[in-house]
Amino acid sequence: MNRENITTAFELPGAKITKNLGLVRGIIVRSRSVIGSIGGSLQTIIGGNITIFTKLCENTREDSYELMIKHAEELGANAIIGVRYDATEILGGVTEVLCYGTAVTIEK
Numbered sequence: 417m418n419r420e421n422i423t424t425a426f427e428l429p430g431a432k433i434t435k436n437l438g439l440v441r442g443i444i445v446r447s448r449s450v451i452g453s454i455g456g457s458l459q460t461i462i463g464g465n466i467t468i469f470t471k472l473c474e475n476t477r478e479d480s481y482e483l484m485i486k487h488a489e490e491l492g493a494n495a496i497i498g499v500r501y502d503a504t505e506i507l508g509g510v511t512e513v514l515c516y517g518t519a520v521t522i523e524k
Contacts, residue, residue: 442483
């Protein structure tokens with residue numbers, strides 16, 4: 417799928433939505449490793465951006481995004497509109513990240 421056809425908006429300029437294929441999602445559940453938790457704790461002493469956690473969050477969001485795209489492609493979509501992220505802590509240090517949107521087919 418062309419990444420230009422994925423948007424948080426509910427329309428794509430210059431494109432006509434021809435079919436709504438419904439909700440698509442990618443879900444990832446991740447936990448911090450013991451080493452990552454220790455490293456992150458040490459970085460909190462210094463302050464600023466906690467790069468270990470930032471990288472974990474970014475990788476988790478990217479993985480859920482890719483799963484959402486795969487789900488849309490399986491339905492025959494060539495675009496996704498209304499993309500959003502949601503995160504929920506399941507247990508201490510265990511988080512679910514959900515990326516979701518509406519799979520559609522478009523014509524330009």
